[in-house]
Amino acid sequence: MQLAHLNFHAEAYIVMNTILRASLEKLPGPKYKALAHALKEEVQDGTLAPGTKLPPVRELAWQLSITPGTVARAYAILTDAGICEATVGRGTFVKSRERVAPMVPQKIRAPRPRETQTMDLDFHSPALSDTGQSALVCELMSEIAQDPPSGVMDYPNRETFRPAREAIMQWLAGTPLGALDERDIVLCHGGQNGILLILQSVLKEPRPVILIEELAYSGFRHAAELLRAEVVPVAMDEHGLVPEALEAAARAHEAQALCTSCEIHNPTGIFTPEERRRGIARVAEHCGFHIIEDDCYRMGRSQAPSYRMLLPERGWYVSSISKTLTPALRVGFAIAPSGQGAKLRRSAEHGFFGLATPLADLTTRLLQDTRTEQILVAVAEENKRYVQSMVNQLGGYDLSWRLDVPIAWLRLPRGWRASAFCQAAAAKGIRLRSAEDFICRDARPPHAVRIAINARLPIERFDAAMATLRDLLDNPPEQIGV
Numbered sequence: 001m002q003l004a005h006l007n008f009h010a011e012a013y014i015v016m017n018t019i020l021r022a023s024l025e026k027l028p029g030p031k032y033k034a035l036a037h038a039l040k041e042e043v044q045d046g047t048l049a050p051g052t053k054l055p056p057v058r059e060l061a062w063q064l065s066i067t068p069g070t071v072a073r074a075y076a077i078l079t080d081a082g083i084c085e086a087t088v089g090r091g092t093f094v095k096s097r098e099r100v101a102p103m104v105p106q107k108i109r110a111p112r113p114r115e116t117q118t119m120d121l122d123f124h125s126p127a128l129s130d131t132g133q134s135a136l137v138c139e140l141m142s143e144i145a146q147d148p149p150s151g152v153m154d155y156p157n158r159e160t161f162r163p164a165r166e167a168i169m170q171w172l173a174g175t176p177l178g179a180l181d182e183r184d185i186v187l188c189h190g191g192q193n194g195i196l197l198i199l200q201s202v203l204k205e206p207r208p209v210i211l212i213e214e215l216a217y218s219g220f221r222h223a224a225e226l227l228r229a230e231v232v233p234v235a236m237d238e239h240g241l242v243p244e245a246l247e248a249a250a251r252a253h254e255a256q257a258l259c260t261s262c263e264i265h266n267p268t269g270i271f272t273p274e275e276r277r278r279g280i281a282r283v284a285e286h287c288g289f290h291i292i293e294d295d296c297y298r299m300g301r302s303q304a305p306s307y308r309m310l311l312p313e314r315g316w317y318v319s320s321i322s323k324t325l326t327p328a329l330r331v332g333f334a335i336a337p338s339g340q341g342a343k344l345r346r347s348a349e350h351g352f353f354g355l356a357t358p359l360a361d362l363t364t365r366l367l368q369d370t371r372t373e374q375i376l377v378a379v380a381e382e383n384k385r386y387v388q389s390m391v392n393q394l395g396g397y398d399l400s401w402r403l404d405v406p407i408a409w410l411r412l413p414r415g416w417r418a419s420a421f422c423q424a425a426a427a428k429g430i431r432l433r434s435a436e437d438f439i440c441r442d443a444r445p446p447h448a449v450r451i452a453i454n455a456r457l458p459i460e461r462f463d464a465a466m467a468t469l470r471d472l473l474d475n476p477p478e479q480i481g482v
Helices: 010-026 031-044 057-064 068-080 133-146 162-171 190-202 218-226 243-253 274-287 341-352 357-368 370-394 418-427 459-474
Strands: 084-087 091-094 185-188 209-213 230-234 257-260 290-294 315-320 332-335 398-400 407-411 448-452
Touching: 010 031, 031 068, 057 068, 068 084, 068 091, 068 133, 133 357, 133 370, 162 185, 162 357, 185 190, 185 341, 190 218, 190 257, 190 290, 190 315, 190 332, 190 341, 209 218, 209 243, 218 230, 230 243, 243 274, 257 274, 274 290, 357 370, 370 398, 370 407, 370 459, 418 448, 418 459
Parallel strands: 209 230, 209 257, 257 290, 290 315
Antiparallel strands: 084 091, 185 332, 315 332, 398 407, 407 448
16 A cells, blocks of 8 residues: 555555554554554555655544644654654655664663762651652653643643542542542642642631641641631640630631641641541531641551541541652642532632643553552551661650651650750751741740651661761750750
């Protein structure tokens, strides 16, 4: 079969399409590679003779029901391999046989490892071990770049993100969230963005009030400041928020929302048991405020019902992949109470229209890939190793920790204040977070620090850093009192 130099024969083109369609369905891997392989075979067996003009990109894409980008990528491979040549204004042609070069399979370059030996010993925020996620992300990014399912020329829309929302539903299958529909989910730029979107969806009045734990993730306060909201801290005990104190604060300030971390409290690592959560949910129901649950730090399964399940009309949920896979992608998801997804979507659409479509495509592939589950297990196992190293060095002090949690809370012994201890550690090249980072401005901080697990460091270096902290704890400066 030959294609005329400028006007290919329609009947012959239909035959070629039949052959190419079969090849695309039969060959594994990305469609652009299958198309390039099929065209190469037709060149080699003489079906496409030297000098034959290939169909225009858009025409062949339409005939084969694939994207123009897929065809363009296949043509680029053939051109790079010397099988075809492209002439500006004329099109793509099959080269003479003597000039055809063998096709070289493309390789995914592994990302260069980040140099850790010269870095400070940074325990400010959790750093995950790389158990294969960087190579997987690079592989998936390469595939999407070559054939983006959502394209690269259109504004995102609700249907664009449906596959990603459905993938998130699968990702959260073991989380007790109550009745969940993909329309309740909104993709966002990390957990912090999700918190802000929810607050924008629920807060009213010129000066709303938000309740938080007396020790709380600083992002709650930052989001409140952006929205001109007042923040009121609420007393805690060893199980989390105290319901009686919560009700008193809610009634005194006419609070509209509570921001909390009940599965893994940041910074202390406290777990709030189901009975306590039910008590807090009853307070929210009686006082009429919403509960926003931040579940970004959890590595394993949920141990109790979420507030979204306990409070179907007022429970909101936020999580992300930052603490389990990678923080670099800035992918999170906010979930509205059943049937209230429109409020959340409006906040996202009015704020930034939505994620970049290639990022949504990447999220879909990443969450659906069977290798991701294996990576999650490996990340959790590595976290356990580092926590055990920390406990071996610091376990003799008042340290709150869990093997499945990437943060620990260290209450300092007599003679140390949090700020002074952080300064002394910084002098040794070790960065920690003081309790002052987790309180409201007018509150009095406890003498404690948060240690985040940095599994990017070699375990020997991590262990040595923990030994340095133990030495500081053993030798408080005499001039500092409690």
